[in-house]
Amino acid sequence: MPQGRGCPVFRRARFAMRYSLPMKTVRGAVSTTYLCILFLVCGAAHAEAALPDGYSQLLARGVETGIYQAVAVGWIDDKDRGTWFFGKAQAESAFEIGAATEVFTGILLAQAAYEGRLRLQTPIRELLPADFSFVSPTFGAVTLEALATHHAGLPAVPPNLLPAKVDDPYADYSEQDLRAFLATYHAPSSSPDYAYSILDAALLGDLLGRIYATNYTKLLNDRILLPLGLKHTGFDDGTVLLGGHAHGEAVAHWHFTALAGGAGLRSTVDDLLDLLQNNLRPEDSPLRTALLLARQPRAGMPTQQIGLGWNLIEAGASGQTWPLVWRASSTAGFSTFIGFRTDRQQALVLLGNTDADLSALGLALLKGDTPPSLPPPPAPTPEQLGAYPGLYLVRPGFEIIIRQRNGRLTAQLSGQPAVPLHADSEDVFDAGADGFSISFQRGLGKVMNLLFNHAGINVLAQRLSEHAPHVTRVPIAVDAKSLLDYAGDYRLDANTLARIAAHADKFSLQLTGREAVPLFAFAKDYFAGDDDSCELAFQRDADRKITAVRIDFAGTARAATRIHWVAP
Numbered sequence: 001m002p003q004g005r006g007c008p009v010f011r012r013a014r015f016a017m018r019y020s021l022p023m024k025t026v027r028g029a030v031s032t033t034y035l036c037i038l039f040l041v042c043g044a045a046h047a048e049a050a051l052p053d054g055y056s057q058l059l060a061r062g063v064e065t066g067i068y069q070a071v072a073v074g075w076i077d078d079k080d081r082g083t084w085f086f087g088k089a090q091a092e093s094a095f096e097i098g099a100a101t102e103v104f105t106g107i108l109l110a111q112a113a114y115e116g117r118l119r120l121q122t123p124i125r126e127l128l129p130a131d132f133s134f135v136s137p138t139f140g141a142v143t144l145e146a147l148a149t150h151h152a153g154l155p156a157v158p159p160n161l162l163p164a165k166v167d168d169p170y171a172d173y174s175e176q177d178l179r180a181f182l183a184t185y186h187a188p189s190s191s192p193d194y195a196y197s198i199l200d201a202a203l204l205g206d207l208l209g210r211i212y213a214t215n216y217t218k219l220l221n222d223r224i225l226l227p228l229g230l231k232h233t234g235f236d237d238g239t240v241l242l243g244g245h246a247h248g249e250a251v252a253h254w255h256f257t258a259l260a261g262g263a264g265l266r267s268t269v270d271d272l273l274d275l276l277q278n279n280l281r282p283e284d285s286p287l288r289t290a291l292l293l294a295r296q297p298r299a300g301m302p303t304q305q306i307g308l309g310w311n312l313i314e315a316g317a318s319g320q321t322w323p324l325v326w327r328a329s330s331t332a333g334f335s336t337f338i339g340f341r342t343d344r345q346q347a348l349v350l351l352g353n354t355d356a357d358l359s360a361l362g363l364a365l366l367k368g369d370t371p372p373s374l375p376p377p378p379a380p381t382p383e384q385l386g387a388y389p390g391l392y393l394v395r396p397g398f399e400i401i402i403r404q405r406n407g408r409l410t411a412q413l414s415g416q417p418a419v420p421l422h423a424d425s426e427d428v429f430d431a432g433a434d435g436f437s438i439s440f441q442r443g444l445g446k447v448m449n450l451l452f453n454h455a456g457i458n459v460l461a462q463r464l465s466e467h468a469p470h471v472t473r474v475p476i477a478v479d480a481k482s483l484l485d486y487a488g489d490y491r492l493d494a495n496t497l498a499r500i501a502a503h504a505d506k507f508s509l510q511l512t513g514r515e516a517v518p519l520f521a522f523a524k525d526y527f528a529g530d531d532d533s534c535e536l537a538f539q540r541d542a543d544r545k546i547t548a549v550r551i552d553f554a555g556t557a558r559a560a561t562r563i564h565w566v567a568p
Contacts, residue, residue: 049080054371056084058361062374063087066358069245072269074349076277076340083269094232094241094266095351096254097336098329101202101265103275103294104233106148106309111290117211120145120298127207132183139187147204149299149306153192155200155495156433157513159185160565162499166515167332170263171200171255178206180257180565186494194301198262201309205261216261227286228278233267241266244333247422251333263331264329269349276340276347279325295325296420313368317343322353324366328359337362376425380409388440389468391449392461400438400452400461401554403468405531411438415556417511418533433513469554470532473522483507486527486538490549490560498560500536500552507549509534 030033051073061256063069063086070087072095081089100425112118119128124147125132125140130400134140146152158181163169182203204214212219217235237253244251256264278285282292286559293419297305297312305312307325314321326339337358340347348366350358356375364372392400401412402421411431412418421429421438427447432436436454440447483502492511499510500519509529510516517534519527524539 007470048066049075049077049082050081051084051426052365052368055361055365056375059084059086059373065377066248067374067377068352068354070242070353071358072274072349072351074269074273074347075123076345076347077271077279080346081273081277083273089242089351089353091270092232092240092268093351094238094268095101095353096234096241096244096331096333097267097272097338097351098254099196099198099423100327100329100336101261101263102148102309103327103338104224104265104309105205105261106294106307107287107290108220109144109148109308110293111223111287112208112211114289114293118144119438120148124203124207128182134182135184139182139185141486142187144204144207145298145308147200148308150194150196150200150426151192152195152197152200153188153195154185154203156195156197158199159491159495159512160489161513162510163513165252167170167252168254169513170259171257173258175206175258178203184565194299194306196561198256200262202256202259206258208261210557217264220261223477224287225281228275230267230271230274233265233271233395235260235264237266240268244331244353244355246355254331263329267351269351272338272349272351273347276338276349279340280342280345280347288376293418295323309429313363315341324363326359326363326366328357328362330355330357339363339366341366342490369412376423376428380423380426387447389466390447390463391465391467391469393464394452394461395541396483397556399554400450400549401468402438402450403532410531410533412533412554413463414554415558416553417514417517418531419514433458468532471528472518473528475520475522478507478521480504484496485546486549488546489563489565491563492551492558492560497563498549500549509536 013339023494029445059068059071059073063071066089070089070093072089073084075082085091113120121143123141123143125134143153158177160177161169161173164172206319209219210214218556221234241253244253258263278287279295283286285291294308294309295310295312298308299306303313310325310327312323312325315324322341322343324339324341326337329335329339333353333355335352335354335356335358337348337350339362340466346366348362350362352358360372364370387401388409389404392402394400397414399414403410403418403471409421409429419431419434421431424430427439427440427442436452439451439453441449441451448463450461452461480502487500487502490500492498496512501508501516503508507519508516509519515531516529518528519536521527527536528534533553537550538546539548539550541547546562548559550559
């Protein structure tokens with residue numbers, strides 16, 4: 001059950017409820033009937049909207065089972081408005097809202113267009129200094145609308161994203177890094193389809209700041225947040241930002257610095273309800289034109305339309321359909337859903353401080369459907385993970401290596417770096433942004449095979465060994481000066497950079513967006529990763545200068561040429 005705002009009983013009580021057990025408060029048992037009556041009394045006293053049947057119970061179960069840590073809910077139903085708080089959430093609690101930041105960036109773009117500062121079809125080259133050069137001319141022709149609708153063809157993350165701390169990967173990505181990416185990126189020549197990239201809205205926000213001769217964060221505050229009265233929405237952590245959780249563990253907050261326009265905002269349930277109230281009745285809003293312009297469909301996907309930061313789907317009502325406008329996001333430790341439909345004058349905010357997805361629940365509620373199933377529970381224990389490591393054969397030349405290291409599971413495909421796996425349910429894991437999942441199959445209680453799923457296609461892999469392959473290499477000493485000869489950046493492919501770093505006695509390989517892997521030398525110009533995931537062979541020219549490196553990932557070697565990034 002939620003904690004109804006204005007009702008102190010619900011602020012104090014946290015309920016322990018299983019599917020078939022009675023509810024209990026922390027201090028003692030309270031009957032289900034009494035709590036339901038008390039909840040109705042509190043709601044009636046404050047004329048709050050009521051959540052549709054089943055949703056409060058679903059969220060309470062999610063908190064009790066550990067799927068959610070804390071959830072804040074805001075609901076507008078015509079003239080009624082209510083908020084509910086589950087777990088440790090309170091009215092003033094702030095959450096990371098991740099890619100839902102794009103809604104604000106889209107409104108800012110719409111406002112700039114309304115003011116005549118730009119056109120939606122303005123190419124990005126017109127908003128950068130006249131002497132700014134692009135390696136790829138087609139990239140300079142990308143329009144602001146293409147950025148806002150994720151049709152710019154940009155990679156999911158910038159290739160030169162090489163975080164100092166992988167648990168806060170965007171924190172040290174600077175404006176200089178962004179400029180270097182813009183000048184160096186080789187864009188696809190054909191018109192791209194939809195593909196999400198944090199770079200789209202991040203670059204859009206940066207360009208909007210240039211138009212107004214300020215920075216994005218100040219511009220958003222002055223032009224959008226203050227006019228809408230959103231006093232508790234911004235980019236600072238503050239004292240009320242909840243801690244994030246993923247797979248049953250506490251995780252670090254994410255900070256987006258130069259990429260703030262893509263995912264940097266923190267907000268509260270009341271502020272986001274105010275945003276949605278402005279969208280339900282834009283005639284009463286100081287940003288009426290921008291709000292209406294931002295939610296107009298600009299591009300299409302197979303199942304929905306895209307506006308300036310918003311997604312739009314058709315929802316049924318009395319035999320007709322009506323646009324349901326929404327946006328959802330997950331960061332490392334938070335999940336967000338915001339959405340509204342004007343035909344019913346309904347709006348919903350869901351904020352959670354775990355990475356458990358809230359979009360299915362949010363869409364079902366706004367559509368008027370029955371509550372969906374809860375997401376899977378948190379991760380298994382390290383002891384349970386011991387059942388999975390080994391070598392799995394898909395076909396000759398295509399193998400999958402599963403390793404357990406430091407209480408975590410990784411998967412490595414032939415020719416690719418090892419990636420962490422996250423538990424979805426018993427025997428089912430996913431690789432997150434790497435876009436594949438693995439289901440382990442058992443026989444007589446023992447793991448025998450795995451089912452590899454990518455883009456909806458399932459491939460069976462037979463378990464050949466219960467241990468991951470390991471080649472014993474004897475480390476040799478290499479002096480610090482010699483290690484510096486290897487250090488630098490190498491282009492593995494168009495969207496992937498390999499950085500070799502040498503610091504004192506530490507030598508490592510780091511790929512775009514990934515954690516650095518410590519390396520040790522086992523022969524002259526030959527190194528291996530201490531996690532068994534790779535071997536490196538450096539190549540020299542006639543003058544003995546290092547010009548390239550071949551990286552062997554699980555038996556498949558890939559060449560990477562040495563490059564130098566230049567920031568204009």
